[in-house]
Amino acid sequence: MNDFLQYTLNGLTVGAFYALVALGYTMVYGIIRLLNFAHGDFFMVGAFLATGVLSLLTGSGLPSGLVVVVALVAATAAAAALGGVSARIVYLPLVKAPKLSLLVSALGLSLAVEYGTALSQGTGFRSVPHIGFLSAEHAIGLTDGVRLTYAQLGVIAVSLALMIGLYLYVTRTFTGTAMRVLAMDQDAARLMGVNVERTIMMTFIIGAGLAGTAGTMYALYYPQVNFLMGFLLGLRAFTAAVLGGIGNIPGAMVGGFLIGLLESYATGYVAGRWTDVVVFGVLIGVLVIRPSGILGERVAERV
């Protein structure tokens, strides 16, 4: 029972990261039907920037809480800016091009960001300074032996808050509404006066910003960064977005937490070496039964 609780707790923590990154996949897919392979790399850039800020400011005498906040804000802003610039330069000129061309650009951008980082930051693994109040000593004892650390609590709470915020933004604000209209029909959106380019840019900026936030928390929680770190996580987040129903914001959240839990339980009750097989097996099974994912709607594919 204790083990089950520990698996659950851990699955939720990992799932929170997947969910945050999955949101960006889902938003971009919803708007321009693009599997943005570079999204995991926005996450990586956020993690690197946060590492830089933390290395610079740790030991400068500033309170560690403030250092973390500065890192979070800086990394989020940097990732968001990168997302916006990518959209402007790489994706917007190709919005009308065939979908596969966009896919190639996304692959190209992903490699460019990864190896650009490698060229400037090296290919090795870099450690992230430890922040005292995030260490495992600070925890709430749940049962005998199972503890919820403040760091875990923070990751889950921040993720949930951001997801709810995003949901409200998309459903309640003008830009959010524009995004939804754009997702339904680009031409109609244009006719209704939606600034299509700007809305697409905003989608990238928000999605990449969320990835940057996730990257910062990731670097704090798993204190080691590397230029390829976005790849595996991006893949899992992409899986989560599809499982939840790509294009659907609550779907991305549900998918993220589900993949996290599934991985955790598969590791615990099957075996670590079979985790990927279990995760993808379940994904394929779900899609065969529900071809548009758990919360996805049946959508007519446009060619």
Next chain:
Amino acid sequence: MRGISGLTGLLDSARVKIPSLAVFAVVLLAFPSIADEYWTDVGVKVLLYVVLGLGINVVVGYAGLLDLGYSAFFAVGGYTTAILVGNYGVNWWLTLPIAMLVAAIGGYLIGYPTLRLRSDYLAIVTLGFGEIVRVTANNLEFTGGPDGVILPFRPVLFGYELAGTQSMYYLVLVIALVVGLGATSLTRSKIGRSWESVREDERVAEAVGVPSIRVKALAYVVGGVIAGVAGAFFATYIGIVSPTSFTFLTSVLILLVVLIGGRGSLVGVFLGALVVQGTPEVLRSIGDEWRIFLFAVVLIVLMFVRPLGLWPARTRRGARLAQSAEEPPLPEVGVAPGEPLLEVRGLTMRFGGLLALNDVDITVGRGEVLGVIGPNGAGKTTVFNCVTGVVRPTAGKVVLGGESLIGRHPHQVVQRGMARTFQGARLFSDMSVVENVLVGMTARMNSGVLTSLLRLPAQRREEQRAGRQARYWLDFVGLSDKATRFARELSYGDQRRLDIARALASNPLVLLLDEPAAGMNPSEKADLMELIGRIRDRGVTVVLIEHDMAFVMGLCERVLVIETGAKLTEGSPYEVQQDPRVIEAYLGVDEDDEGDEDADGDLGAGPDDTTAPTLTKGQ
């Protein structure tokens, strides 16, 4: 480009085409003797990627199924050969067909359960399949775990060992040629057209007689077989098969062969393979990070300059128009003229809580022209969709010539003699006019994969006959002079006529026309009336949905009025027009309003299908 116009001008003439092909062939053949061992090795890998590119071109380029796990089939072929040769000492040549078979089974296994998925979902499923294959190979004992399987034997041909780099080069060159020829025969046959039609619009393809699920599964199987061949060669050439050779990145590289080269073209695949496998070697000296970074930048720039790839498929496509026309005889049916041919009883369709059709009865006599009218949203197109199997009605019977059609797939309905057109003429826009018509004949053609692959005489005769019949139908609707254009280049009126020709090409007993005259000017309408008259005169039974009363009056002996999903009345055009209930139903409705219940939709399968996609609040 202007700078090298002299060169291109020189190469322009046909006089130069043959010599340049010859030069290319000589370079390919002479390459190992010019190049050293290392570059010959690069050449072998380029050729292996040509083979893989040809395979994924079938899946992605032709059938339009995005595959991010193609290396799984490559792995299956490689492991099959490696295990049989390495662990059981089987002769390498014998393992080749086995590797192909196992990869084909793999293709079917992944294909069958997932083919109802849209392509983006297919992408993740194929990716997952690729990972499952790799991780499983890594975990199992008999695949050698992470060490992989080592092959001690080398293929021997006439006592000559073939594992040397040079001999391998020629062997793979031959295989690339054979696979290239095979792929070309397939893609130029009925099968290739079916793949393309599915890529263009799967539901329309199904509705005009293409068995879409089978066609897609076939694409996976053919793609799997080709990757299996490549895997068998890869295994014996590298001498070891291990999981690190079949990662997601391998799949991406293979996919890039087609996307860089340009889908659907042989030259494109060759160029793509050269770029993907060749440039890294040329650039190796500048350091790995710079090499990959530059490659990435080139990819991005390439998509601006040539979004369709370096060498996309020809701009003027496919089968030429046949010189002579051949009129197909109308199929036999055991129903006398005037007797009921199509009978619909108690047709009811519910979408969730919405009752779209309520207990509709329709009887159409053989040779009759029946008009179906009704206000927007009345359910007219839903009747067509239920009758043709696009959606399965909640209740009711549909009988054509004594045979029930309930539960049949749309392509089976076409086979049984009922064809249809679509609101707004949904053509296969990136295929030529004549190809559109040929796709309409799929249901009446019998050639299978093997006969098409080998171009056996029976298959060639069938293709030639199909070409002559296509010529007949294009003559019939008056589009022969535009036969080699892309469908998307046609005027609106011509698109409508092509839609009708495509439906007629299946040589139906019953033709369903969905608002054929919408948006046409009076002279186009007159032409269309004349055309429908000639279709009727051939003995084809016609049911048409139309708003234009004059049009309906001029053609139909009988008119059926549908309102809010139920039959309001039925009778001669004159009776119907006088009926006060009909007048009331139409009151305030603009007759020329084109938007029927599903003008935007899929085939108008109901509210479920027209739900706006994505970024919604969830449900």
Next chain:
Amino acid sequence: MENLTRRLGTGIALTSVALLSACGGNGSSGGDDGSGPIRIGVSAPLSGDSAAAGTDIVNAAKLAVKKINKEGLLDGRKVEIVQVDDACDAQTGTAAMRKLLTQKVVAVAGGYCSGAVIPETMITDRAGVPFIADASTNVEITERGLKHVFRTIGRDDKQSEFAARYMVEYLKADSVAVIHDNTAYSKGLAEATKDTVKKLGAKTVFYDAITPGAKDFTSFLTKAKSTKPQAIYFTGYYADAGLLLKQAHELGIDVPIIGGDANQDPTVIKTAGRAAEGFTTTTAPLPDFIKSTADFVSAYEREYGTEPGPYAPYEYDAVNVLADAIARAASADSEKITEALHATKDYAGVTGPINFDEKGDRVHPIYVTAVVEGGAFVPGKKLDESGNWVDAKG
């Protein structure tokens, strides 16, 4: 049609040019031509995750060549390094070997990932070119009866024996957990350890693989913890070890954690912080553990300004023992060098005396433990000749 022809023509012209310009060298391959520099190939991962280790290996080889050329070798001919990237991958590795053969190398010294070295040695062996592995420990490399394969480092079954004895005999653990990462090297070492633990009468209560790069191993460790092992042996790479240690610490796992020789890297300590204290690795003696390597270490530091990595001395020895064989053979012929290598007797390498058994494996490789204390690896224990555990230092 004209358009098609033109594009076809252009494409063919361009392709032909590309193909022709791609062909650098000429004709036949392999073998020394009796004049000019003697070429020795060095293959190592110079790209990807293991690039740092690869660079270290190439540096060591260059250092050895510098020394050899100063001392003079054969008929006043210089020795030259030809370095190639094998990217830790079978396909890239075999291509790299073909490239080396076209550059007429007389022998190869290098390699890192066993998964690449196994196919690489198949190519060199067929060409009759000796390959001395400096870092690849997978048993398979020398178990295939290849005549031209040697290694200066010990095999997995030797390291695993040492690791198993350390856990079962020194730490007195009755039950151990063995964790690998599903790569060729890691799984090979893990399997062998499991077997030896059994032979020594203890039990392996947990045996499973992590996904490299997954970062979160908490669930994995929770499961391992539930099997109550008295020691944990991790055979994966250092990049995952730091996080593994940190998370084990957070879960309150307090049994000794031991890592294989791929964990000998300061990144582990930086990432795990205080959780790294007490972490022990089984490794070949590190440069600063062995007296004989002192000169090598200082020379390396003078040349490159950093400390040598764990495999640098083995690569240094590999190149030197090769030069020794060339001198004894008095020839740069690959077959004669191979014969001479097989006849090597007590060559005084920086990692101790070097002898090869009939498989090409090093006779009596030495292992030690290194322990993290105060934020750095310090010498731990080793087995003396009579099988007693003694301090490794000295």
